[in-house]
Amino acid sequence: xxxxxxxxxxxxxxxxxxxxxxxxxxxxxxxxxxxxxxxxxxxxxxxxxxxxxxxxxxxxxxxxxxxxxxxxxxxxxxxxxxxxxxxxxxxxxxxxxxxxxxxxxxxxxxxxxxxxxxxxxxxxxxxxxxxxxxxxxxxxxxxxxxxxxxxxxxxxxxxxxxxxxxxxxxxxxxxxxxxxxxxxxxxxxxxxxxxxxxxxxxxxxxxxxxxxxxxxxxxxxxxxxxxxxxxxxxxxxxxxxxxxxxxxxxxxxxxxxxxxxxxxxxxxxxxxxxxxxxxxxxxxxxxxxxxxxxxxxxxxxxxxxxxxxxxxxxxxxxxxxxxxxxxxxxxxxxxxxxxxxxxxxxxxxxxxxxxxxxxxxxxxxxxxxxxxxxxxxxxxxxxxxxxxxxxxxxxxxxxxxxxxxx
Numbered sequence: 001x002x003x004x005x006x007x008x009x010x011x012x013x014x015x016x017x018x019x020x021x022x023x024x025x026x027x028x029x030x031x032x033x034x035x036x037x038x039x040x041x042x043x044x045x046x047x048x049x050x051x052x053x054x055x056x057x058x059x060x061x062x063x064x065x066x067x068x069x070x071x072x073x074x075x076x077x078x079x080x081x082x083x084x085x086x087x088x089x090x091x092x093x094x095x096x097x098x099x100x101x102x103x104x105x106x107x108x109x110x111x112x113x114x115x116x117x118x119x120x121x122x123x124x125x126x127x128x129x130x131x132x133x134x135x136x137x138x139x140x141x142x143x144x145x146x147x148x149x150x151x152x153x154x155x156x157x158x159x160x161x162x163x164x165x166x167x168x169x170x171x172x173x174x175x176x177x178x179x180x181x182x183x184x185x186x187x188x189x190x191x192x193x194x195x196x197x198x199x200x201x202x203x204x205x206x207x208x209x210x211x212x213x214x215x216x217x218x219x220x221x222x223x224x225x226x227x228x229x230x231x232x233x234x235x236x237x238x239x240x241x242x243x244x245x246x247x248x249x250x251x252x253x254x255x256x257x258x259x260x261x262x263x264x265x266x267x268x269x270x271x272x273x274x275x276x277x278x279x280x281x282x283x284x285x286x287x288x289x290x291x292x293x294x295x296x297x298x299x300x301x302x303x304x305x306x307x308x309x310x311x312x313x314x315x316x317x318x319x320x321x322x323x324x325x326x327x328x329x330x331x332x333x334x335x336x337x338x339x340x341x342x343x344x345x346x347x348x349x350x351x352x353x354x355x356x357x358x359x360x361x362x363x364x365x366x367x368x369x370x371x372x373x374x375x376x377x378x379x380x381x382x383x384x385x386x387x388x389x390x391x392x393x394x395x396x397x398x399x400x401x402x403x404x405x406x
Contacts, residue, residue, distance in 0.1 A: 027336025035344035043366030057233035094228025137219020156198035168208030293387035325392035333384020337377035
């Protein structure tokens with residue numbers, strides 16, 4: 001199929017070797033930029049989300065806040081009362097019947113793991129040093145499925161038996177604590193101590209500076225919520241469905257459901273802005289590629305007017321001439337796509353091997369997924385065909401007699 005058109009198209013391309021080479025290089029540069037930028041932004045966003053969600057759940061269920069009811073209207077008309085309403089101080093409260101709620105949540109197809117938690121503020125004391133802490137009481141096996149806590153241990157062994165606890169690396173430095181030492185914990189009117197079994201790096205310095213993780217029952221006792229849980233942490237199969245799942249849970253049960261998008265609204269806005277900017281860059285680059293191919297083929301039509309006229313005089317139809325130039329656009333787009341993908345792979349290799357952080361490792365991992373490479377190559381090839389439409393139609397409409405006379 002298209003044997004005649006293919007032979008003529010390749011001959012035209014070979015005759016203008018320099019033009020063909022330059023436009024193929026131009027297409028390759030455009031494809032390389034699109035593929036590299038797409039892989040870079042995807043890797044950056046994946047790394048940012050992993051660090052953000054590395055120490056928090058996708059969705060958190062908690063009791064609704066205590067509110068103060070509005071003042072009653074005056075009993076007599078024409079009278080007014082001066083009423084000062086103050087917000088009510090929030091106290092640790094448990095989710096009602098959370099033990100029955102956990103299996104219901106785990107049965108949902110969107111939910112991958114559920115972990116109860118008791119959270120409270122307190123102080124960590126050692127000698128004359130004291131630091132404000134965020135106390136978290138968890139079931140270690142369940143909580144490990146939420147944030148992969150065991151993989152974040154930098155010293156010691158993650159273990160939460162009665163009287164034991166896990167603390168952040170920076171908090172240990174501030175208190176002068178090592179694995180095996182004891183730390184005093186003050187929560188409200190309760191003062192107790194725990195033995196440090198492990199130090200963890202949660203990926204955020206401020207979290208490392210105030211995190212103390214203890215067994216769930218220990219936290220229940222310290223906070224004064226025997227058998228209670230101040231929150232349920234959920235990990236989802238698809239992290240981007242968190243807001244929809246949170247809305248569904250809030251409508252189904254009388255609890256407050258917060259997604260990670262709500263808790264990190266500024267981050268989500270930045271990611272969206274980044275995605276829009278990347279789409280604009282890709283669009284502009286593809287427009288430049290299309291214009292470059294079109295301009296070269298327009299020049300080729302002008303240069304090959306006599307040859308086109310001879311072909312028409314020998315019996316070539318308008319459709320055949322049209323397909324000749326469309327094939328040229330497809331060939332240029334395909335060759336440029338292949339070279340561009342190879343060039344993008346080389347750029348990614350340079351980035352991962354020479355752009356390193358202070359620890360000697362790459363800032364973040366980026367890879368060019370085969371699906372992404374094929375998509376970019378296909379789009380560039382289609383753009384090559386589309387760019388050839390106008391020159392091809394112009395060539396097909398040439399009058400054979402006038403073309404040969406010129």
